Amino acid sequence: MLVLNTEYDIIVVGAGHAGCEAAAAAANMGSRVLLITMNMQTIAQMSCNPAMGGIAKGQIVREIDALGGLSGIISDKSAVQFRMLNRSKGPAMWSPRTQNDRALFAALWREELESIEGLDFWQDMVRELIISQDGSSVLGVVTGMGVPFYSKAVVLTNGTFLNGKIHIGEKQIGGGRSGESASVGITEQLVQYGFVSSRMKTGTPPRIDGRTIDYNKMERQDGDPLPYRFSYLNVDSKIHSNPSKQLPCYITYTNPAVHAELKTGFEKSPMFQGRIQGLGPRYCPSIEDKINRFSERDRHQLFVEPEGWNTVEVYLNGFSSSLPIEVQQSALALIPGLEYAKMFRPGYAIEYDYFPPTQLNLSLETRLLNNLYFAGQINGTTGYEEAACQGLMAGMNAHLKLNSKDPLILSRYEAYIGVLIDDLVNKGTDEPYRMFTSRAEYRLLLRQDNADFRLSAKSNLLGLASQSRVDSVQNKYRETEAIIAFFKNNSAEPVVLNPFLDLIGSANINQKVRYYNLLSRPGIDIIEMAKADATLSNFISSFSKDAIEQAEILMKYEGYIQREQENAEKLSRLEELKIRPDFNYNNISSLGAEALEKFNKHRPATIGQASRISGINPADISVLLVHMGR
Numbered sequence: 322m323l324v325l326n327t328e329y330d331i332i333v334v335g336a337g338h339a340g341c342e343a344a345a346a347a348a349n350m351g352s353r354v355l356l357i358t359m360n361m362q363t364i365a366q367m368s369c370n371p372a373m374g375g376i377a378k379g380q381i382v383r384e385i386d387a388l389g390g391l392s393g394i395i396s397d398k399s400a401v402q403f404r405m406l407n408r409s410k411g412p413a414m415w416s417p418r419t420q421n422d423r424a425l426f427a428a429l430w431r432e433e434l435e436s437i438e439g440l441d442f443w444q445d446m447v448r449e450l451i452i453s454q455d456g457s458s459v460l461g462v463v464t465g466m467g468v469p470f471y472s473k474a475v476v477l478t479n480g481t482f483l484n485g486k487i488h489i490g491e492k493q494i495g496g497g498r499s500g501e502s503a504s505v506g507i508t509e510q511l512v513q514y515g516f517v518s519s520r521m522k523t524g525t526p527p528r529i530d531g532r533t534i535d536y537n538k539m540e541r542q543d544g545d546p547l548p549y550r551f552s553y554l555n556v557d558s559k560i561h562s563n564p565s566k567q568l569p570c571y572i573t574y575t576n577p578a579v580h581a582e583l584k585t586g587f588e589k590s591p592m593f594q595g596r597i598q599g600l601g602p603r604y605c606p607s608i609e610d611k612i613n614r615f616s617e618r619d620r621h622q623l624f625v626e627p628e629g630w631n632t633v634e635v636y637l638n639g640f641s642s643s644l645p646i647e648v649q650q651s652a653l654a655l656i657p658g659l660e661y662a663k664m665f666r667p668g669y670a671i672e673y674d675y676f677p678p679t680q681l682n683l684s685l686e687t688r689l690l691n692n693l694y695f696a697g698q699i700n701g702t703t704g705y706e707e708a709a710c711q712g713l714m715a716g717m718n719a720h721l722k723l724n725s726k727d728p729l730i731l732s733r734y735e736a737y738i739g740v741l742i743d744d745l746v747n748k749g750t751d752e753p754y755r756m757f758t759s760r761a762e763y764r765l766l767l768r769q770d771n772a773d774f775r776l777s778a779k780s781n782l783l784g785l786a787s788q789s790r791v792d793s794v795q796n797k798y799r800e801t802e803a804i805i806a807f808f809k810n811n812s813a814e815p816v817v818l819n820p821f822l823d824l825i826g827s828a829n830i831n832q833k834v835r836y837y838n839l840l841s842r843p844g845i846d847i848i849e850m851a852k853a854d855a856t857l858s859n860f861i862s863s864f865s866k867d868a869i870e871q872a873e874i875l876m877k878y879e880g881y882i883q884r885e886q887e888n889a890e891k892l893s894r895l896e897e898l899k900i901r902p903d904f905n906y907n908n909i910s911s912l913g914a915e916a917l918e919k920f921n922k923h924r925p926a927t928i929g930q931a932s933r934i935s936g937i938n939p940a941d942i943s944v945l946l947v948h949m950g951r
């Protein structure tokens with residue numbers, strides 16, 4: 322007789338973006354994993370917009386992929402549209418973004434998870450953690466059905482579900498997402514063990530019946546004619562085999578009449594009437610917040626985004642609202658193209674518990690309970706990409722710890738993921754944390770095109786990224802080097818290239834000039850130059866698009882990249898200077914009271930971490946360095 326297996330290496334609670342990546346990573350590395358989630362029909366639900374990536378977030382998805390996570394592959398396979406954002410700016414700003422088929426995205430995640438050996442599922446609500454008698458470590462979980470499951474580590478990825486409360490106008494409904502119940506018990510128990518929790522809020526716009534939209538009154542926005550991918554594995558997908566099939570998005574605008582109509586609902590607004598206490602995402606405000614805060618603006622841009630290949634439902638990006646349903650509907654009718662739009666689902670706001678992430682180590686293990694990890698929205702972040710990358714790191718690090726290995730800690734100059742976790746753990750956040758390129762000091766190093774160079778080999782050594790990934794990185798590296806060598810050693814002939822230079826308004830050359838030097842001119846790129854130069858065209862024809870692009874970026878921005886690299890290396894020498902865990906800050910009499918309190922509270926592991934604690938200034942670091950004998 323087969324009995325219920327209740328013992329695992331790692332239990333992952335929650336199957337959102339963080340939970341899916343955590344479970345996949347840990348199981349793919351060889352742990353026996355149980356993924357417990359409240360509803361198996363909602364595995365990998367996109368709670369809000371059906372899109373992945375975008376500015377800075379796209380870089381994170383590339384990094385997840387380079388590390389051997391699955392979000393990039395699944396986003397590629399479920400894409401209905403691809404756009405490389407910011408192509409007109411420097412390569413540090415290029416950011417891939419897909420519009421996705423919501424249902425397909427979730428179905429593919431489930432399929433991938435079900436194909437992983439050593440990964441089991443259980444549908445239930447985790448109600449409490451099993452904690453050792455001395456209160457030092459987590460030993461498992463107990464579910465709502467009363468089943469105890471034991472494990473050596475637990476990863477909590479509860480998202481917006483912890484004591485979730487949904488607001489629409491004056492209505493308040495307990496729930497973790499529309500139509501799903503809230504999770505109760507975990508916050509209360511952890512608070513008893515000394516954890517601090519707080520409240521945040523987020524919101525979502527109405528979903529509309531696409532058959533009732535007049536797209537002729539809107540601006541059409543198509544995908545790129547040659548879509549890139551998130552995954553370095555070049556997975557195949559509908560939009561990659563047939564780019565012309567990509568679905569368009571549309572743009573429309575609010576107007577003063579829409580704003581006036583929305584204002585009629587302000588007296589019933591949960592946000593303006595103080596019923597919502599939690600702080601929302603500053604950079605993703607509700608429409609009522611926008612017209613209130615930016616009252617001088619008479620219109621706001623809205624993106625009308627398809628929800629998938631086989632549905633008429635569309636998502637109204639930019640119109641997030643918790644105003645009463647009637648007000649949402651009547652305001653919609655005043656927007657060009659939406660005069661007859663029928664809502665499928667109204668917008669709503671949701672408040673939930675999170676745990677300020679300064680309670681974590683950089684491995685995402687909690688400081689208070691051994692072997693308990695937090696990842697995703699529970700740490701005060703917002704966004705699928707931010708959640709997914711934390712899940713991946715928590716899953717990897719839980720597995721590494723159980724196998725007596727050091728955790729994988731990515732630095733700020735190695736990955737956006739490193740920036741994110743370092744910010745969370747050292748600075749904390751009291752509003753939903755979202756990634757921006759401006760948060761990274763070394764964004765020219767952290768480009769979307771080189772995440773594989775930065776991360777795949779590292780992950781492969783730890784047992785996650787496959788050997789085929791590393792092989793393809795090495796191949797790309799060799800190709801890139803060969804292209805650079807050709808550009809540095811070969812020259813273009815004036816008679817061949819001058820017609821092309823005339824065409825793009827660049828000065829003629831009077832004698833042979835190295836391709837490398839020509840590339841530094843604005844407006845010149847390898848592919849265009851090769852169209853005019855048969856020698857070059859012949860040479861590059863045997864190289865991949867990725868290697869050509871990589872070589873071009875490395876040559877065009879060589880000076881800047883080198884400078885950033887040198888700065889990063891200089892800082893990293895100090896950054897990685899370790900501080901003994903038992904270092905006694907109280908012995909440093911010249912430290913101010915605030916610095917003393919902060920150092921004692923955060924107990925930074927390195928000088929780098931110490932320098933990023935909010936409230937710590939360079940003078941405090943100098944004092945600390947002197948006392949460490951530096």
Ligand SMILES: Cc1cc2nc3c(=O)[nH]c(=O)nc-3n(C[C@H](O)[C@H](O)[C@H](O)COP(=O)(O)OP(=O)(O)OC[C@H]3O[C@@H](n4cnc5c(N)ncnc54)[C@H](O)[C@@H]3O)c2cc1C
Binds near residue numbers: 507
């Ligand atoms: C209404 C709404 C609007 C949003 N708007 C935006 C936005 O505008 N921009 C943006 O970037 N992000 C937005 N988000 C946030 C985005 O959805 C999250 O950042 C992301 O989904 C977080 O991923 P996660 O894995 O941490 O949690 P989630 O995706 O929320 O997944 C949590 C999972 O945990 C499960 N779970 C929870 N508690 C338990 C338990 N006790 N036992 C078992 N299973 C449990 C749930 O069933 C679910 O599967 C919004 C979310 C919501 C709900």
